[in-house]
Amino acid sequence: MSLSAHKLSWSAGGASILHGVSLGVRPGELLGIIGPNGSGKTSLMSLLAGIRRPQSGEVLLSGQPLHGLARREVARRIALVEQQAETAERITARQAVELGRTPHLGAFSPWSGKDDIIVDQALEEVAMTGLAGRLWHTLSGGERQRLHIARALAQQPEILLLDEPTNHLDIGHQIGLLHLVHRQNLTVVAALHDLNHAAMFCDRVALMQAGRIEAIGPPAEVLTAARIQSVFGVTAEVVRDGTGGCFIRYRHPDLPAPRPGWIAAAS
Structure with missing residues (x-):
């Protein structure tokens, strides 16, 4: 499944943040979005996820305008892990991951044993099975981040968008998580701070500066x-x-x- 952006522009609070950004994500690749703070990485990720609509330009999902698709349909195909994702609900770790199944449930497709298996696998992938019964508010920032990844995997998307996914993780879990993401049979776009992580795991990187794409290509060519x-x-x-x-x-x-x-x- 392909995802592409065409001449995206976005402003907030009177400030222009993105300026005519265009890029295409190849099916099955891990594309890293890198750049300094304030370069527009998070804004670009939110536009690619369909959370915001660009003020000009468009995002296409397999050739279809993203804003023309129903939110449930988008959620079945794209999963987003936000940088500051949080929940105030008094839920367990497992229940947080179960939320990833929401786009697949309905009056004619209630929760089933298949959903339990998918959630179990997602928890195992991020090494959180042993903490499945813990309440969310008792977990560390790193544990919560791993559960956000598990929830996205439980969503079973074709495209995974990650906004600084290694926040709150120690170096072992940072590398382990990126390795986990890299070996999934998914198209992945990840906004990353660490240039060495981008060089190690990304097939291509898009370097952003001041709301524009400065360069895009294999890490060794861009960096x-x-x-x-x-x-x-x-x-x-x-x-x-x-x-x-x-x-x-x-x-x-x-x-x-x-x-x-x-x-x-x-x-």
Whole structure:
């Protein structure tokens, strides 16, 4: 299933946030959206999910305008994990994941054993089976984030949208979660802060700056030392791993910058 954005523009509070953003998400790929704070990543994710409508431009889901589809139909095909997703309800961890089945339920399709199996699998995927009976308000931020991912998996979407999914997670769970997402048979768009996570797991990355797409392509092509300096204001060395991948080595602000055009090579 394909998802594409065509010349999206969005403003809020009198400020222009997105300016003519266009991109296409290929079926089955993990596309990372990267950029500094305020670059428009979260706004773009909300437009791709259909939560907001662009002031100009359109989002297409398999060639159909997203705003023309019923919300239940969109929810069966797209799942969104928001950056600040929360619930004030007094529910258990399992009940929070069960909410992911809502788009598939109705008068003629009540809850069944199949739904129980899907929820069980989602909890197991994020290693939360043992905490299924815990009340939501007793869980840590990291545990809640893993349950948000489980709820999205229980939704059984074809497209998964993740807005900074590794928030509140320690490094082990950050990498484990991205690895989990990467091996799902899904089309995934993830807004990420960590450039090394993007380089490690994304098939392509879209680099945003000031509400525009600065560059899009494989991580090793987009994440150059010059772009990192220009967009993030950070001096870094881009280390090639010999297989077409890369990782970023940031330099201490007090150290001199590497020679212009210098690119580190893995030993």
